[in-house]
Amino acid sequence: MGDYIITTKRFGLRNWKENDIEPFAEMCADPKVMKYFPSVLSETETKQLVSRLQNHFEEYRFTYFAIEALENQEFLGFTGLMKQTWESEFTPCVDLGWRLKQSAWGKGIATEAAKACIDYAFSELKLKELYAFAAKGNIASEQVMKKLGMTFQGNFIHPKIKDDPRFPYCFAYKIENL
Numbered sequence: 143m144g145d146y147i148i149t150t151k152r153f154g155l156r157n158w159k160e161n162d163i164e165p166f167a168e169m170c171a172d173p174k175v176m177k178y179f180p181s182v183l184s185e186t187e188t189k190q191l192v193s194r195l196q197n198h199f200e201e202y203r204f205t206y207f208a209i210e211a212l213e214n215q216e217f218l219g220f221t222g223l224m225k226q227t228w229e230s231e232f233t234p235c236v237d238l239g240w241r242l243k244q245s246a247w248g249k250g251i252a253t254e255a256a257k258a259c260i261d262y263a264f265s266e267l268k269l270k271e272l273y274a275f276a277a278k279g280n281i282a283s284e285q286v287m288k289k290l291g292m293t294f295q296g297n298f299i300h301p302k303i304k305d306d307p308r309f310p311y312c313f314a315y316k317i318e319n320l
Contacts, residue, residue: 147207150258153251155207155221157199158192162208165217166192169243178277180303198224204267206239209255218246221255223263223272230298232314236263238272240286252286260290264319271318275300277309287315 146154163185169175170183170191183191199205207222219242226237238259240252256274263269274292276283277300292315300312 147204148255148258148262149212150254152212153209153218153255153258154212154215155209155255155258157205158196158208162217163189163192165243166208166219169219169241172244174244175241178280178283178309180306180309195220195224204236204263206241207259209242209251217243218251219243221252222259223267226273226275228301230301230314232273232275232295232298232316235271235273236269238263238274238290238317240283247282252283253289256286256290260317269319271316274315275312277303277312284313284315290317292317 145156147157148155167183167185167188170188171185173182176182195205202225204223206220206224209218209221210216211218219240221240222238224237224239225234227234238256240256242251260272263272273295274283274287276287278297295314295316297311297313300309303309303312
């Protein structure tokens with residue numbers, strides 16, 4: 143417990159630790175969790191992703207934070223903020239994103255943790271806006287974006303998945319610090 147950058151009533155969000163890799167690798171190898179991504183990740187790819195997330199935190203003081211339940215420190219996935227520079231009409235920007243293991247779905251975790259990240263981004267980091275992106279068909283993520291008060295900005299072809307016929311386009315939502 144501890145080392146939390148953000149806390150909610152039920153969750154702690156923090157930088158990544160070595161012992162997150164195993165449960166995160168299991169999660170990223172789950173085809174249902176990775177349905178809206180090009181592929182599942184191997185353990186090596188998951189370790190590389192964790193390293194990139196840790197490095198992003200060191201550089202910017204935010205990342206897609208590891209999220210755990212405060213009551214028992216169970217690893218649930220991630221929710222957080224990431225600079226995105228791939229080419230689109232919405233980038234460069236800071237992206238609000240989440241990915242949870244299946245057993246954490248449908249419990250309001252993504253919404254609660256993402257709301258705390260929005261508050262952190264606007265009050266502590268003094269960011270002016272955040273975007274969120276998801277592939278066509280990812281209705282659950284789109285519902286979270288709407289619950290957060292984000293507004294639809296448009297559809298676009300994501301350059302990292304443009305050749306994947308399962309993902310003809312992605313959608314973008316935005317929230318501003320007014």
